[in-house]
Amino acid sequence: MLLSVLREIRDPRDVNARHILAELLFVALAATLCGAKSCVEIAEFAEAREEDLKEILSLPHGAPSHDTFSRVFRLLDPEELERAFTAFMTALRQELGLPPPRGVVAIDGKALRRGYEKGQAHLAPLMVGVWDAETRLAIAGVRAPGRSEVQGTLDLLKGLTLKGCTVTADALHCHPAMAEAVLAAKAQYALGLKANHGPLFTAAEAGFATAGDLAFFETKERAHGRSERRRASVLPAARLRGRPSFPGLKAIGRIEAERTGTNGQRKVSVRYIALSRQLSPARLATVVRTHWSIENQLHWPLDVVFHEDDARTRKDNAPQNLAVIRRLAQNILRTHPLDKPMASKMRRARWNKEFFFELFTHMR
Numbered sequence: 001m002l003l004s005v006l007r008e009i010r011d012p013r014d015v016n017a018r019h020i021l022a023e024l025l026f027v028a029l030a031a032t033l034c035g036a037k038s039c040v041e042i043a044e045f046a047e048a049r050e051e052d053l054k055e056i057l058s059l060p061h062g063a064p065s066h067d068t069f070s071r072v073f074r075l076l077d078p079e080e081l082e083r084a085f086t087a088f089m090t091a092l093r094q095e096l097g098l099p100p101p102r103g104v105v106a107i108d109g110k111a112l113r114r115g116y117e118k119g120q121a122h123l124a125p126l127m128v129g130v131w132d133a134e135t136r137l138a139i140a141g142v143r144a145p146g147r148s149e150v151q152g153t154l155d156l157l158k159g160l161t162l163k164g165c166t167v168t169a170d171a172l173h174c175h176p177a178m179a180e181a182v183l184a185a186k187a188q189y190a191l192g193l194k195a196n197h198g199p200l201f202t203a204a205e206a207g208f209a210t211a212g213d214l215a216f217f218e219t220k221e222r223a224h225g226r227s228e229r230r231r232a233s234v235l236p237a238a239r240l241r242g243r244p245s246f247p248g249l250k251a252i253g254r255i256e257a258e259r260t261g262t263n264g265q266r267k268v269s270v271r272y273i274a275l276s277r278q279l280s281p282a283r284l285a286t287v288v289r290t291h292w293s294i295e296n297q298l299h300w301p302l303d304v305v306f307h308e309d310d311a312r313t314r315k316d317n318a319p320q321n322l323a324v325i326r327r328l329a330q331n332i333l334r335t336h337p338l339d340k341p342m343a344s345k346m347r348r349a350r351w352n353k354e355f356f357f358e359l360f361t362h363m364r
Contacts, residue, residue: 001095002026002360003056005088012075019064023057024072025081025325027064032329033359034350037307039069039318052353056360074316078143081324086140086159089331093135096335103134104287105162105187106294107169109149110302112319113309125319128152129327130160131294136334138298138327143320149173154181162187166277168291171196174274179247183276190279190287193252193272199244204252204272207240208233217281225262230255232285236278248276253284302326305343332359 006022013021028036030053031045043066046053050063093100112125126144131137140160144152149172163186169178171192182189195201208214216233233256237249253273260266273288302308306326313319333342336359340348348355 001091002029002088005084005091008087009080009084010077012077013072018061019068020058020060021072023059024064024069026057027053028069028073028322029325029329029332030356032306032325033332033346034356035346037311038313039073040066042066042069052356055357070313070315070318073313073318073321076317076321078317078320078324081321082140082142083159085324085328088328089137089139092331092335093137098135101132101134101139101162102164103132103166104290105139105165105167106131106133106291107153107156107167107173108294108299109144109152110299110308112311112323114312125323126152127320127323128156129294129298130156131298133290133293136293136297137331141324141327143323150175150178153178157181157185160185166190166287168287174200176245176247179249179274179276183248188277189248189274190253190276190284190291191274193274197274200246200249200274201272203240203243204235204254207235207243207252208254210241211235211239215281217285219285227260229258230285231257232281232288234275234279234281234284246274249274251275251278253279253288255285255288298327298330301330301342305346306330336362 003022003026006025009021009025011017011021027046028042031042034045036042036045043064046063050059053059107128107130109126109128112127126147126149127141128144128149129141130139132139140156142152142156153169153173154177165187167182167187168190169192171194174191174193174197178191179189193201193204214233214235216231218229218231221228233254235252237243237251240252253275255271255273257269258266273284279287308323308326311322313322330342333345336345338345349359
């Protein structure tokens, strides 16, 4: 299944290229599953495991060099690899009997901190990810054009089917174009609202200030000497006075949080959320909390397990292409049924030939 998807990617090299593109990409993915973090390490993996790889691949010219991998990832059109990623995830869900996304789908950006061109540390590439919180799988990922997370998100949404999902994003995305794109994908939105959308934010503050007693849902947590109280409430959009036009707006949610640290200091914060569907306070609290799984279960493993923040590949298209490979590897590891952390599965794939092959065969 995976190789058939990779064969659909257009080869950017000359016709006299020695190594088969789909096989190069497969080797890079296999190496990443075993902990490789750069083109040099991918080439070392290919040399060390050449005989094992030849049980799956032809590799007519032996193990490719690191220069070959580097050149391919620099030249490869990121859109080609991103489309293959999306196609593979669609096929993988079908093979594993997983339904299409139907719960919270979170969107957020992540910088490739060391993937910048020399002398441009302030312009690190930015990847926009779409995350299915229910299955804990990345659905899609794209480099934000011109580091514009908003434009990258709009580009992604055009190619996704999210019928019945609730799309969540931070306040950067709270604008009419994003709302329209989510609704066009037949989904609902829950978008963070801050003063960057001044008129709507002002209307929300005034609406809650004059709303009187509203039904709310409250949670309390205590751990490690710290305590937190969170209260969620929802105000129908019809009760907002002088509210500006915003596509599909049905309600405004509010999350009031009070945190007490180990030093006894209290910190109070209030967040507003624009909603295209009127949720119950309890459901609002769940949706907002679930959104942050994209940080804890996608971005955090990419940095801690795959060491993405330390990746120094910088030239041309290579940073974002290798970022897509890492996200694909993360999904494969996560869907394997062994009840072990991803880092443990990576070690097993390095040490155990049978388990290495099993990472691919279990998807059939």
